[in-house]
Amino acid sequence: MVKPSGKREKVDAKVRILDAADAVFVRRGIDGARMQEIADHAGVNKALLHYHFRTKAELARAVWLRIASSFVPGVFEMMASELPLGEKIDQFVDSYHERLTRHPYLLVFALSEAARRPDLVQGFYTPERRRAARRMMSKLREQIDEEVKRKKLAPVPADQFLLTLVGSCLYPFAARSTLADVLGLGPKQVRRFMERRRKELPAFLKRALQR
Amino acid sequence: MVKPSGKREKVDAKVRILDAADAVFVRRGIDGARMQEIADHAGVNKALLHYHFRTKAELARAVWLRIASSFVPGVFEMMASELPLGEKIDQFVDSYHERLTRHPYLLVFALSEAARRPDLVQGFYTPERRRAARRMMSKLREQIDEEVKRKKLAPVPADQFLLTLVGSCLYPFAARSTLADVLGLGPKQVRRFMERRRKELPAFLKRALQR
DNA sequence: GTCTATACTCTGATAGAC
DNA sequence: GTCTATCAGAGTATAGAC
Numbered sequence: 001m002v003k004p005s006g007k008r009e010k011v012d013a014k015v016r017i018l019d020a021a022d023a024v025f026v027r028r029g030i031d032g033a034r035m036q037e038i039a040d041h042a043g044v045n046k047a048l049l050h051y052h053f054r055t056k057a058e059l060a061r062a063v064w065l066r067i068a069s070s071f072v073p074g075v076f077e078m079m080a081s082e083l084p085l086g087e088k089i090d091q092f093v094d095s096y097h098e099r100l101t102r103h104p105y106l107l108v109f110a111l112s113e114a115a116r117r118p119d120l121v122q123g124f125y126t127p128e129r130r131r132a133a134r135r136m137m138s139k140l141r142e143q144i145d146e147e148v149k150r151k152k153l154a155p156v157p158a159d160q161f162l163l164t165l166v167g168s169c170l171y172p173f174a175a176r177s178t179l180a181d182v183l184g185l186g187p188k189q190v191r192r193f194m195e196r197r198r199k200e201l202p203a204f205l206k207r208a209l210q211r
Numbered sequence: 212m213v214k215p216s217g218k219r220e221k222v223d224a225k226v227r228i229l230d231a232a233d234a235v236f237v238r239r240g241i242d243g244a245r246m247q248e249i250a251d252h253a254g255v256n257k258a259l260l261h262y263h264f265r266t267k268a269e270l271a272r273a274v275w276l277r278i279a280s281s282f283v284p285g286v287f288e289m290m291a292s293e294l295p296l297g298e299k300i301d302q303f304v305d306s307y308h309e310r311l312t313r314h315p316y317l318l319v320f321a322l323s324e325a326a327r328r329p330d331l332v333q334g335f336y337t338p339e340r341r342r343a344a345r346r347m348m349s350k351l352r353e354q355i356d357e358e359v360k361r362k363k364l365a366p367v368p369a370d371q372f373l374l375t376l377v378g379s380c381l382y383p384f385a386a387r388s389t390l391a392d393v394l395g396l397g398p399k400q401v402r403r404f405m406e407r408r409r410k411e412l413p414a415f416l417k418r419a420l421q422r
Numbered sequence: 423g424t425c426t427a428t429a430c431t432c433t434g435a436t437a438g439a440c
Numbered sequence: 441g442t443c444t445a446t447c448a449g450a451g452t453a454t455a456g457a458c
Contacts, residue, residue, distance in 0.1 A: 013442080050436075112319045118388065267453090
């Protein structure tokens, strides 16, 4: 499957633009991003951005959808799988720690734009994706209920537990700078702190479900 | 303590501007906010914003500092107090649920601007505030250690526990829209979900510390 | 202190050549 | 598809009257 040299450049430019837009939007936010900076970053002219993605809003939406598609479905699937609950927790924490460590601005971008621009997210949750979400929830419910029954715990609603997992895992990445300020840590100490968290958080959460 | 009618207008305008700027910045983000919208919202002319706060950046900083001052010191103090650990958890969850329910965009604003603009936060953590933060941490450490010893738990670092508390409490407010999409909830159901969380989260966290 | 009017820059978007 | 050149509008900031 060799690329026809004519088509090659075209595709590449469009992808390079998307990659550049990703970097700039995530770093600066949609409103703070400049089309010029994206063009420079992609090594093309500003006009070309408008050729491939008519407006800034459309480019932003393309970036957004690409990002969301790159991890939401995977999480749904993993969480709906037959893996034991404990391993799901491990995998979730591991994969987000890995990704968010390498992309420090990603979470804040996703949260703030999703909160402020419903239109951006519009259409991402297709019927199929909603079904996947429901499959995930019902599988989790089943596993948690079993755990609760076996260990005779107070019942824990699956949605609440999932949110606690997600929140306590992701939040530190959103609040990294505040965290450093409040705990009085330098960048290096923050990294060490997060590494420890990666190991200890799953244990803490599992323990909370084990009695 | 009656206001001299001459001074009254002056003070009021400046405060009205701050209030308006707060509303607009929090809702749109700093980059997305327009000086014109702030002026309209405050019922004054655009030029007056520049008279009282030279630039947009300075106005944004004033808003930021006012917001941060309005709750950070209180949390530090409460968390450093002699209250039992369990009651601290209750109070923390309650006060944030109350505040963030009424100001849905506040958290996302705080997180995204703090992450992207170190200069904005610059100078907020004075030596006195850092001391307050350390007092909080050492008191929490003491209380958690005691809990751990009494209940013979695996040791839980205070900073990690605090972050889990903060994250699992605040995150849902930052991800409100995503939450609704993933769980397939309408606005009303989201509210009910959050009310339940307010009651159940403290119990879950305390249980995690009780074995 | 507050307003009107305006200067000027920045930036998203288009036209048109290659 | 990609570039150069340019426009139109938006948006921050200032000058100056009251």
